[in-house]
Amino acid sequence: MLRDEIKEVHMAFQYLTNVPLAKARAEYEEVLIKEGFAGKTENISVMESCGRITAHAVYAQICAPHYHSSAMDGIAVNAKDTFGATETTPVHLKTSQFTVVDTGDAIPEGCDAVIMVEDIVQEQDGVCLYAAASPWQHVRQIGEDICAEEMILCSCQKITPSAIGALIAGGVLEIDVFRRPVVGIIPTGDEIVPPTKSPKKGDILEFNGSIFSAMIREWGGEAVIYPIVPDRLEAIEEMVKRAVKECDMVLLNAGSSAGREDYSCQVIDKIGDVLYHGLAIKPGKPAILGYRREKPILGVPGYPVSGIIVIEEILHPLIDLWNHRKGEEHPYADAVLSRAVVSGLKYHEFVRVRLGYVGERLIASPLSRGSGVISSFMKADGMLEIPQGLEGCEAGSRVKVRLLRPLSELKQMLVDIGSHDPLLDELADLLHRKNPEMYMSSAHVGSMGGIMAARRKENHIAGIHLLDVKDGSYNVSFLKKYFPNGGVRLVECVGRTQGLMVAPGNPHNIQGIEDLQHSGLRYVNRQKGSGTRILIDYLCKEKGIRTDVIYGYEREEFTHTSVAAQIAWGTADAGLGIFSAANLYGLDFLPVCIEQYDLLIPDDAWDTPMVQALMEILKSDAFKASLKKMGGYEIGEPGRVRERLEPAKKSE
Numbered sequence: 039m040l041r042d043e044i045k046e047v048h049m050a051f052q053y054l055t056n057v058p059l060a061k062a063r064a065e066y067e068e069v070l071i072k073e074g075f076a077g078k079t080e081n082i083s084v085m086e087s088c089g090r091i092t093a094h095a096v097y098a099q100i101c102a103p104h105y106h107s108s109a110m111d112g113i114a115v116n117a118k119d120t121f122g123a124t125e126t127t128p129v130h131l132k133t134s135q136f137t138v139v140d141t142g143d144a145i146p147e148g149c150d151a152v153i154m155v156e157d158i159v160q161e162q163d164g165v166c167l168y169a170a171a172s173p174w175q176h177v178r179q180i181g182e183d184i185c186a187e188e189m190i191l192c193s194c195q196k197i198t199p200s201a202i203g204a205l206i207a208g209g210v211l212e213i214d215v216f217r218r219p220v221v222g223i224i225p226t227g228d229e230i231v232p233p234t235k236s237p238k239k240g241d242i243l244e245f246n247g248s249i250f251s252a253m254i255r256e257w258g259g260e261a262v263i264y265p266i267v268p269d270r271l272e273a274i275e276e277m278v279k280r281a282v283k284e285c286d287m288v289l290l291n292a293g294s295s296a297g298r299e300d301y302s303c304q305v306i307d308k309i310g311d312v313l314y315h316g317l318a319i320k321p322g323k324p325a326i327l328g329y330r331r332e333k334p335i336l337g338v339p340g341y342p343v344s345g346i347i348v349i350e351e352i353l354h355p356l357i358d359l360w361n362h363r364k365g366e367e368h369p370y371a372d373a374v375l376s377r378a379v380v381s382g383l384k385y386h387e388f389v390r391v392r393l394g395y396v397g398e399r400l401i402a403s404p405l406s407r408g409s410g411v412i413s414s415f416m417k418a419d420g421m422l423e424i425p426q427g428l429e430g431c432e433a434g435s436r437v438k439v440r441l442l443r444p445l446s447e448l449k450q451m452l453v454d455i456g457s458h459d460p461l462l463d464e465l466a467d468l469l470h471r472k473n474p475e476m477y478m479s480s481a482h483v484g485s486m487g488g489i490m491a492a493r494r495k496e497n498h499i500a501g502i503h504l505l506d507v508k509d510g511s512y513n514v515s516f517l518k519k520y521f522p523n524g525g526v527r528l529v530e531c532v533g534r535t536q537g538l539m540v541a542p543g544n545p546h547n548i549q550g551i552e553d554l555q556h557s558g559l560r561y562v563n564r565q566k567g568s569g570t571r572i573l574i575d576y577l578c579k580e581k582g583i584r585t586d587v588i589y590g591y592e593r594e595e596f597t598h599t600s601v602a603a604q605i606a607w608g609t610a611d612a613g614l615g616i617f618s619a620a621n622l623y624g625l626d627f628l629p630v631c632i633e634q635y636d637l638l639i640p641d642d643a644w645d646t647p648m649v650q651a652l653m654e655i656l657k658s659d660a661f662k663a664s665l666k667k668m669g670g671y672e673i674g675e676p677g678r679v680r681e682r683l684e685p686a687k688k689s690e
């Protein structure tokens with residue numbers, strides 16, 4: 039075999055390294071600097087320089103002010119002429135002894151003080167003064183602000199709006215700054231298509247380029263998105279060569295892992311060098327740290343979450359290095375973890391979390407860990423990092439969380455942990471619209487999960503819909519059972535129509551729960567502990583249906599909408615859920631029963647401004663209008679307290 043062929047085979051089958059992030063980052067920067075990596079500079083107009091970084095120290099060309107100027111509206115005088123003026127012995131000045139000046143006017147020759155207009159008394163042939171002026175009063179002397187040759191800004195400093203003013207006042211109109219590094223982004227993959235509203239089956243919409251370029255711009259770089267390149271070695275190689283020529287840094291997106299069509303590592307290795315392929319982080323493990331001479335070529339995993347982590351951890355520091363800036367310290371806070379998080383010993387893991395204060399404690403609820411779930415990044419308020427070598431964190435443990443939004447916002451966050459319903463999104467929208475300082479975050483853990491979270495004081499509200507099979511009532515008996523010491527309210531929300539969601543036209547002619555046993559029919563269920571799961575378990579038991587013969591009964595989704603989506607995509611034929619979710623996906627719906635969906639609110643949370651604001655929203659016409667639009671809800675008196683369990687009196 040030729041040397042190149044051997045190299046290609048080796049690259050295709052090579053095992054990924056598992057290098058700790060800090061080590062890889064430090065070595066990468068060291069290699070790049072050795073190769074000549076450094077920020078390039080350019081000269082630009084000061085007026086356009088806000089936010090840019092100075093390349094070197096900047097000195098004033100002229101003084102500011104560059105002449106003695108009046109600081110007030112009034113008259114310019116020679117202070118000596120006013121000496122001796124008092125309330126009882128006023129001094130009279132003739133017109134020839136003063137000049138009328140406005141703020142900013144030059145002080146005339148021979149004058150050395152300004153008297154404010156409100157301190158003078160006009161006379162026929164001059165003015166009368168009842169107080170003497172001290173020399174240089176109300177005069178802005180030459181250089182009061184900035185002296186010529188004085189340093190206005192030091193090197194590597196961010197230019198602020200006020201700095202622009204100081205520079206112009208100091209006679210500096212052009213300035214040397216670090217040029218924004220140009221980062222080329224190359225999306226790759228046969229299945230990747232430009233953004234469109236109607237993708238075909240198998241198409242993946244290209245959005246990584248848009249995420250990465252927005253982040254790069256925020257960090258002070260300039261981004262160029264190259265056309266999507268198919269999974270062909272030569273085509274990728276050609277595009278990378280072009281980008282290396284045109285840009286300062288290159289991101290080669292997707293194809294980073296070790297699949298049949300993952301060419302990134304081979305290409306980078308052919309064009310330049312690969313320092314590491316494989317980092318001990320998750321998501322983001324197949325990252326490739328490559329370079330050609332001083333230019334970084336970063337192989338970024340295709341999954342968006344993995345990509346974001348890799349560019350945040352590797353590219354961001356490089357842009358800071360280019361600009362001679364030390365990366366800003368991330369703000370951290372201590373939080374209590376609402377659910378356990380398991381972590382692999384091999385990796386430093388990044389877990390997105392939702393955050394909110396319940397009482398004095400900041401509660402962190404882990405979001406989806408999937409590397410393809412971009413919405414989990416969008417919803418994340420914080421990032422929990424689990425260092426390599428740890429197996430995870432237990433529920434209820436104290437953890438340090440990197441904050442992705444200000445603490446002040448988290449203090450006004452209404453924390454909902456409980457059963458899912460699309461109406462919660464409408465409530466969140468209405469709450470924030472009416473009270474811009476407030477936010478609502480929802481974690482969908484089912485009704486029982488919501489009750490347990492309330493017992494642990496981890497939420498302000500929980501949506502619950504729990505059927506008491508003994509008497510057909512909803513929620514109240516569960517409240518009494520799980521809160522024996524009281525201290526909780528049950529607030530009416532809606533009656534929801536639960537039913538079987540089936541494909542449009544009901545192709546399997548499903549008539550009711552009994553039909554779920556038929557062979558060839560695929561069911562999709564909700565997770566254990568959810569009210570809907572309890573309902574289907576109960577309905578099956580009542581009708582004598584064995585759940586083990588229902589195909590897919592153990593397949594669990596966490597929301598009504600995700601059950602509806604599975605049916606819409608044809609991966610399941612039926613699932614129990616609410617009408618509004620079926621409606622969202624244009625599915626047929628066979629009503630089974632109406633259930634009471636209430637909000638459980640612990641007393642501690644009741645008096646918070648967020649819960650009180652929510653009560654207003656629940657009672658509003660706007661909320662009722664949203665419910666009518668979604669359909670499938672019985673609207674009684676949302677916001678009415680259905681049940682209050684008084685807190686038990688402590689024994690003396």
Ligand SMILES: Nc1nc2c(c(=O)[nH]1)N[C@H]1C(S)=C(S)[C@@H](COP(=O)(O)OP(=O)(O)OC[C@H]3O[C@@H](n4cnc5c(N)ncnc54)[C@H](O)[C@@H]3O)O[C@H]1N2
Binds near residue numbers: 243323
């Ligand atoms: N057998 C193995 N398979 C995979 C491994 C592994 O170790 N062994 N690692 C997994 C991990 S972890 C990651 S991360 C990914 C990395 O994948 P690639 O970098 O090779 O990327 P692709 O497979 O080409 O794409 C994955 C996925 O990413 C999405 N994608 C890609 N480009 C874009 C874009 N421009 N815009 C939006 N979304 C994009 C898309 O959903 C792709 O399906 O590999 C695992 N596999």
Ligand code: MOO
Binds near residue numbers: 319323324344345
């Ligand atoms: O490393 Mo992947 O990025 O775990 O998803």
